Amino acid sequence: xxxxxxxxxxxxxxxxxxxxxxxxxxxCAQSARNSGxxxxxxxxxxxxxxxxxVTLGATQVTPGSPGVRSAxxxxxxxVAPDPAPPAPAPVSTQVSTGGKSASGVRLPRPTPRPVSQxxxxxxxxxxxxSPSKDSPELVVSEPIAPTSxxxxxxxxxxxxxxxVEPGSWSLPRLPTNxxxxxxxxxxxxxxxxxxxxVRFTPRSFRFTYGDxxxxxxxxxxxxxxxxxxxxxxxxxxxxxxxxxALSAEVTYSVSYRFDGGDFEEVPGTITKPGGSATVRVLRxxxxxxxxxxxxxxxxxxxx
Numbered sequence: 001x002x003x004x005x006x007x008x009x010x011x012x013x014x015x016x017x018x019x020x021x022x023x024x025x026x027x028c029a030q031s032a033r034n035s036g037x038x039x040x041x042x043x044x045x046x047x048x049x050x051x052x053x054v055t056l057g058a059t060q061v062t063p064g065s066p067g068v069r070s071a072x073x074x075x076x077x078x079v080a081p082d083p084a085p086p087a088p089a090p091v092s093t094q095v096s097t098g099g100k101s102a103s104g105v106r107l108p109r110p111t112p113r114p115v116s117q118x119x120x121x122x123x124x125x126x127x128x129x130s131p132s133k134d135s136p137e138l139v140v141s142e143p144i145a146p147t148s149x150x151x152x153x154x155x156x157x158x159x160x161x162x163x164v165e166p167g168s169w170s171l172p173r174l175p176t177n178x179x180x181x182x183x184x185x186x187x188x189x190x191x192x193x194x195x196x197x198v199r200f201t202p203r204s205f206r207f208t209y210g211d212x213x214x215x216x217x218x219x220x221x222x223x224x225x226x227x228x229x230x231x232x233x234x235x236x237x238x239x240x241x242x243x244x245a246l247s248a249e250v251t252y253s254v255s256y257r258f259d260g261g262d263f264e265e266v267p268g269t270i271t272k273p274g275g276s277a278t279v280r281v282l283r284x285x286x287x288x289x290x291x292x293x294x295x296x297x298x299x300x301x302x303x
Contacts, residue, residue, distance in 0.1 A: 143191070143192065143194035143196075143258050144191075144192055144194075145256075145258075145264070146191065146256060146266055147266070147267070148266060148267055148268050149254050149266050149267075149268040149269065149270050150268075151191075151266070152191075152198050152254060152256065152266065154189065155187050155189060155198040155200075156187065156200075156272065157182075157185045157187070157200035157250075157252055157270075157272055158182075158183075158185040158200075159182075159272070159273065159274070159275065160180050160181045160182025160183065160202075160220075160248075160250060160274045160275055161180070161181045161182075161274075161275040162178070162179075162180055162181075162207075162246060162247065162248045162274060162275035162276055162277045163178070163179050163180070163181060163223075163277070164176065164177070164178055164246060164277045164279045165177035165178075165179075165223065165224050165228070166224075166228050166229075168277075168278065168279060168280060169279065169280045169281070169282055170238060170279050170280070170281050170282070171229070171281065171282055171284060172238050172239055172240060172241055172281050172282075172283075172284060173237060173238075173239060174229045174237065175229050175230065175231045175232070175235035175236070175237055176235060176236050176237065176238060176279060176281075177221070177223070177224050177230075177232050177234070177235045178207050178209070178221065178234050178235065178236055178246060178277075179220055179221025179222055179223070179232070179234050180202075180205050180207075180220040180221060180248050180250060180274050180275065181220070181275070182202050182205070182220060182248075182250045182274045182275070183202065183220075184199065184200065184201045184202065185199070185200050186198065186199045186200075187200075191256075194258060195258070195259070196256055196257070196258055197256065197257050197260075197263075198254060198255070198256050199254070199255045199256070199257075199263055200252040200253075200254060200270075201252060201253050201254075201255070202220065202250050202251070202252055203218070203251050203252060203253050203269060204216055204217065204218055204250075204251045205217050205218075205219070205220055205221075205234075205248060205249070205250055205251075205274065206248065206249045206250075206251075207234065207236070207246065207247075207248050208246060208247045208248070208249075209236045209238075209244060209246055210244030210245040210246050210247075210279075211238060211239075211240075211242075211244055213236070215234075215236070217233060217234055219233060219234070220234075221233060221234030221235075238279075238281045240281070241281045241282055241283040242280075242281055243278065243279070243280050243281075244278070244279050244280075244281065245276065245277075245278050246276060246277045246278070246279060247273070247274075247275070247276045247277075248273070248274035248275050248276070249271055249272070249273060249274055250271065250272055250273075250274035251269050251270070251271045252269060252270050252271075252272065253265060253269055254266045254268070254269070254270060
């Protein structure tokens with residue numbers, strides 16, 4: 001029973017700690033609890049705080065007694081070294097049974113935790129530790145180079161246009177000039193996470209003239225200049241009047257580079273549409289006139 005009193009006393013002392021006052025405890029058997037006849041024991045709590053310890057004292061007040069018998073806390077016992085710093089236990093507890101008085105409980109202050117170094121603090125919490133200066137350096141791998149044009153299928157050259165001269169019309173049995181404006185183009189993007197530039201260079205041109213004939217050239221052709229119906233490397237002659245739909249295909253070689261280095265060509269070529277156009281070949285009738293058209297004055301088959 002004495003052990004129960006000591007445990008209850010320690011709990012009440014820790015609950016009140018530095019606030020002196022009164023506390024109550026009950027001590028009775030199970031039958032007394034069931035009948036509601038438990039004895040209530042009152043303790044007067046006192047506290048003494050110094051720089052390193054907290055000393056608690058308690059005096060039991062017995063109901064119905066003519067006076068109060070107090071207990072004087074004993075002198076502090078020496079504190080034994082505690083091998084476990086996180087939660088030290090009370091050093092000593094003594095109870096006198098003759099006068100039902102208890103001596104003070106001497107509680108050492110907890111050992112402060114060591115302060116760890118933290119360079120990143122968010123909301124008063126250490127979020128991460130600084131990396132070690134001796135950590136190994138990251139090894140940067142080289143980008144994987146494309147080995148064929150199929151590796152660069154996500155890239156595409158700029159679409160060129162198809163030009164017909166003298167314009168949207170022409171005359172039969174005279175050269176109609178046809179040429180392409182497709183040129184070299186470069187497209188930037190990413191390949192397997194690496195920045196890359198892909199260059200497309202025209203290598204050959206195939207023109208379909210709409211009258212059942214077509215031709216391939218290594219050059220894109222060019223404009224007449226000032227003199228109309230002059231034969232060129234890519235011109236075509238229509239023999240009959242009519243409306244003809246023309247189209248072009250351009251074949252490109254492909255090269256690439258990483259990080260602004262030199263371009264390296266990829267084996268193979270790609271072929272892309274190079275534009276389309278429509279030409280109306282007029283019917284020609286012979287007439288006697290006093291003078292011909294001025295140079296460059298023939299427009300849409302008329303002076």
